[in-house]
Amino acid sequence: MLHEVIIANELSITQKQVSTTLGLLDEGATVPFISRYRKELTGSLDEVQITSIRDRAQQLRDLDKRKDAVLKSINDQGKLTAELEAAIKAAETMSLLEDIYLPYKPKRKTKASVAREKGLQPLADFLLEQSSNDIDTKAIDFVNEELGVKTSEEALAGARDIIAETIAEDAEVRATVRKVFVDKGKFVSRVIPGKEEAAQKYKDYFEWSESLNTAPSHRVLAMRRGEKEELLYLDIQVEEEVVMPKLEALYIKGNNEAAKQVELALFDGYKRLLKPSMETEIRVMTRQRADEEAIKVFADNVRQLLLAAPLGQKRLLALDPGFRTGCKTVVLDAQGNLLENTAIYPHNGAGGLAEAQRTIKYLVSKYDVEAIAIGNGTAGRETEEFVRKLALNNVVIVMVNESGASIYSASETAREEFPDHDVTVRGAISIGRRLMDPLAELVKIDPKSIGVGQYQHDVDQNKLQASLDDTVISCVNAVGVELNTASKQILSYISGLGPALAQQIVNYRKENGPFSSRRELKKVPRLGDKAFEQAAGFLRIRNAKHPLDASAVHPERYALVEQMAKDLGVNVAELITDEKLRKQIDLKKYISDEVGLPTLTDIIAELAKPGLDPREQFEAFSFTEGVNAVSDLKVGMKLPGIVTNITNFGAFVDIGVHQDGLVHLSQLSNSFVSDPHEVVKVQQHVMVTVTEVDEKRNRIALTMKTDEKAAPRKRSEKRDDRNSTMPETDMATKLAALAGKFK
Numbered sequence: 001m002l003h004e005v006i007i008a009n010e011l012s013i014t015q016k017q018v019s020t021t022l023g024l025l026d027e028g029a030t031v032p033f034i035s036r037y038r039k040e041l042t043g044s045l046d047e048v049q050i051t052s053i054r055d056r057a058q059q060l061r062d063l064d065k066r067k068d069a070v071l072k073s074i075n076d077q078g079k080l081t082a083e084l085e086a087a088i089k090a091a092e093t094m095s096l097l098e099d100i101y102l103p104y105k106p107k108r109k110t111k112a113s114v115a116r117e118k119g120l121q122p123l124a125d126f127l128l129e130q131s132s133n134d135i136d137t138k139a140i141d142f143v144n145e146e147l148g149v150k151t152s153e154e155a156l157a158g159a160r161d162i163i164a165e166t167i168a169e170d171a172e173v174r175a176t177v178r179k180v181f182v183d184k185g186k187f188v189s190r191v192i193p194g195k196e197e198a199a200q201k202y203k204d205y206f207e208w209s210e211s212l213n214t215a216p217s218h219r220v221l222a223m224r225r226g227e228k229e230e231l232l233y234l235d236i237q238v239e240e241e242v243v244m245p246k247l248e249a250l251y252i253k254g255n256n257e258a259a260k261q262v263e264l265a266l267f268d269g270y271k272r273l274l275k276p277s278m279e280t281e282i283r284v285m286t287r288q289r290a291d292e293e294a295i296k297v298f299a300d301n302v303r304q305l306l307l308a309a310p311l312g313q314k315r316l317l318a319l320d321p322g323f324r325t326g327c328k329t330v331v332l333d334a335q336g337n338l339l340e341n342t343a344i345y346p347h348n349g350a351g352g353l354a355e356a357q358r359t360i361k362y363l364v365s366k367y368d369v370e371a372i373a374i375g376n377g378t379a380g381r382e383t384e385e386f387v388r389k390l391a392l393n394n395v396v397i398v399m400v401n402e403s404g405a406s407i408y409s410a411s412e413t414a415r416e417e418f419p420d421h422d423v424t425v426r427g428a429i430s431i432g433r434r435l436m437d438p439l440a441e442l443v444k445i446d447p448k449s450i451g452v453g454q455y456q457h458d459v460d461q462n463k464l465q466a467s468l469d470d471t472v473i474s475c476v477n478a479v480g481v482e483l484n485t486a487s488k489q490i491l492s493y494i495s496g497l498g499p500a501l502a503q504q505i506v507n508y509r510k511e512n513g514p515f516s517s518r519r520e521l522k523k524v525p526r527l528g529d530k531a532f533e534q535a536a537g538f539l540r541i542r543n544a545k546h547p548l549d550a551s552a553v554h555p556e557r558y559a560l561v562e563q564m565a566k567d568l569g570v571n572v573a574e575l576i577t578d579e580k581l582r583k584q585i586d587l588k589k590y591i592s593d594e595v596g597l598p599t600l601t602d603i604i605a606e607l608a609k610p611g612l613d614p615r616e617q618f619e620a621f622s623f624t625e626g627v628n629a630v631s632d633l634k635v636g637m638k639l640p641g642i643v644t645n646i647t648n649f650g651a652f653v654d655i656g657v658h659q660d661g662l663v664h665l666s667q668l669s670n671s672f673v674s675d676p677h678e679v680v681k682v683q684q685h686v687m688v689t690v691t692e693v694d695e696k697r698n699r700i701a702l703t704m705k706t707d708e709k710a711a712p713r714k715r716s717e718k719r720d721d722r723n724s725t726m727p728e729t730d731m732a733t734k735l736a737a738l739a740g741k742f743k
Contacts (some may be wrong), residue, residue, distance in 0.1 A: 191231065320427045379630075409427040481540065501524070635691060
C-alpha cells in the first residue's frame with residue numbers, strides 16, 4: 001500500500017490507477033496489452049506511465065528486500081534497537097538506507113577498529129563531549145603497553161581514528177556532504193602527462209572543469225571513456241572551504257582542547273574516509289544519470305528507426321554495393337522471398353559495366369520489379385548513379401541504410417532462413433527487406449547494432465537492453481503483425497508470446513497451413529488462454545472469415561461489435577465499410593461494468609480503418625546528382641539529406657557522400673532548441689546547407705536554419721564537439737561509426 005501511495009504521488013496519478021496497474025502486471029499482463037485493452041481499469045494510462053509504474057515498483061521492492069537484509073544483519077549482531085529499526089523501515093532511498101547501515105556493516109580491519117581493540121572507545125567518547133581542556137591527563141589513563149598504547153599521544157591518535165570513522169559513517173553527515181557534492185561539485189579532467197599525442201581525440205578535456213549539475217551526458221561519458229583508456233585523469237572536486245564549515249557545524253560544540261582533537265579527527269575523517277567515499281558515490285550517481293540520458297536518446301532513435309515508413313509488399317531488386325568484389329544482387333517477391341541472386345561488376349571496367357547493365361534490365365523485366373533497394377555503404381552512391389542511368393521506367397530507386405546488415409547475415413537467424421546462401425546474399429536480402437518493412441527486418445538484429453545511439457557501448461548494458469526490449473515490444477505491438485507471414489523473430493515480441501510460443505506458432509503454420517482465424521491460435525501447443533488474451537489483439541489475419549480478425553479489435557469484444565451490427569440490422573462487414581452506419585451507433589448504449597467510452601471509442605476508430613498500419617506513408621528520396629564525395633561539397637550548397645542519428649548535441653545527416661554531416665544543436669532551427677528530438681527524427685528527410693568542409697578529416701558541418709544566411713558556426717559552437725562522441729577525433733571514423741556506416 002505504501003508503495004502505491006509513493007508511486008501515485010511521484011507520477012501525479014491516483015492510488016487506484018497504480019494498484020490496478022500493478023495488479024494487472026503481477027497477473028502477467030504486458031504493458032502494450034494494458035495500455036490498449038484495459039483503459040477502463042487504469043484510467044487510460046499510456047505505455048510510458050505504465051512502464052514507469054512497473055519500474056518504480058521494482059525499485060521499491062528491491063529497497064524492501066535490502067531493508068530486510070539490513071535488519072537481519074544488525075539483529076544478528078545484537079545491535080538492533082526500536083529506534084534503529086524504525087529509521088531503517090522509514091528510509092526512502094537506497095543511499096539513505098546504506099548510510100544508516102554503514103556503522104554496522106561488517107568490514108575489514110580499520111584504524112578505528114584497531115583503536116577500539118586497544119580500549120580507546122571511552123577516550124573517543126570523552127573527546128566528543130568537548131567539555132574539557134585537560135585531555136592529556138585523561139589520555140594517560142589509556143596508556144597500556146600490552147595493548148600497544150605507549151604514550152598519551154598514541155592514545156589521542158587512536159581516539160581520533162575512532163572519531164574520524166564515526167563522523168564519516170554518520171548518516172546526517174553523509175547526507176550533508178552528499179548534497180554539497182551534488183550542488184557544488186565539479187568534474188575536473190586533465191590529460192595524463194606524456195599521452196598528449198595519443199589523446200588528441202580528447203583534446204577538449206586536457207584542462208577541463210564543469211559543474212556536476214550542468215555536465216551533459218555525452219561529455220560525462222566522453223571523459224569517463226578517456227579515463228578508462230588511461231588517457232585522462234578525471235576527478236570529482238569540491239572546495240574544502242565549502243564543505244568543512246558544514247561538518248564543523250554538526251560536530252564542533254566547544255572551544256577547548258577536546259574540541260581541537262575532534263576538529264583534527266573531523267578533517268582526517270573527511271580527507272581519508274568521507275571524501276573518497278563520496279567521490280565514488282557521486283561517480284556512480286553521475287554515471288547512472290548519464291546512462292539514463294544516453295539510453296533514452298538511443299531508445300528514441302531506435303523507435304523512430306523501427307517505425308520508419310515501409311515501402312510495403314513490392315517485387316523488389318536489392319543491391320549490396322562493392323567496388324572490387326562487385327555488387328551482390330537479389331530479387332525478392334512481394335512477400336520478401338528470394339527468387340534469384342547473382343553478382344554484377346559495374347565499377348570494374350567497361351566490360352563489367354555493360355554486363356551489369358544487361359543483367360539489371362533483364363531481372364527488372366523478368367520479375368516485373370517495382371523497386372530497387374541499394375545499400376548505402378561502400379560504392380553505394382556510385383551504384384545508385386549506375387542504376388539511375390539505366391532509366392528504368394516506373395521503378396522506384398531507394399538508398400537504404402544498411403547498418404547491421406552484416407550482423408544479420410552472419411547470425412543464426414540468417415543461417416536458419418537461408419542455409420544454402422552465403423553472407424553476401426543474406427546481406428543483400430536484408431537490405432531489400434528493410435525497404436519493404438523496416439520493423440519486420442530490424443527486429444532480427446540486436447538494436448545496439450543498427451547504427452543509431454550515443455555511447456551505447458559505454459552505458460549500463462543491462463539497463464540499455466531492458467530499455468531497447470521495451471522499445472521494440474512497443475513498436476511491434478503498435479503496428480501489429482500478420483499472423484500468417486510473420487517471422488518467429490517478430491512474433492516473439494508480440495504481447496504474451498516470447499520466443500518459445502513464437503516458434504510453436506511457426507511450426508503449427510508449417511504443419512497445418514495458414515491460420516483461418518484468431519481462435520485457431522488456441523490449437524497451438526502450449527498457447528493457453530492467458531497468452532491468447534495478451535496476444536490476439538496484436539495479430540492480424542488478412543481475408544479471414546471474421547472481418548474483425550484483420551483489425552485491432554480484441555476477440556473479447558467481437559460479441560459487442562456483433563451486437564452493434566445486429567441493432568442496426570446489418571452484419572459486421574457492412575458496419576466496417578459504411579461510415580453512415582457507424583455514425584448511427586449510440587456508444588452510451590453499450591457502456592457496461594467492463595466496457596466504457598475509452599474502449600468503445602477505440603473500437604469505432606478501428607472499424608473505420610481496420611488493421612491500418614499506423615506508420616507514415618513511404619516517400620521516395622534521392623540525393624543530389626553529382627554530389628557523391630566530400631570533395632564534391634562546397635560551402636553554401638543546399639542539399640537534401642536523411643537524418644541517420646540524433647544525439648544530445650545535434651543530428652547527423654546523410655547527404656550522399658559516404659560521410660554524415662553534423663547539424664549542431666545550435667543549427668537545427670532559427671529558434672532555440674533544447675532537445676534535437678523536438679525538431680528532427682531518425683529517417684526524416686531534411687534540407688541542409690553546408691557551412692564547413694574539412695576534407696582532410698572528412699568532417700562536414702551543416703545547418704538547417706532557413707531564414708538567415710548560412711555561415712560557419714561560431715568558434716564556441718564549432719568546438720562544442722565536446723558535445724560529440726569523440727571530440728577532435730578522426731571524424732571520418734567516428735562520425736561513420738555513429739551513423740552506422742560500417743558493415
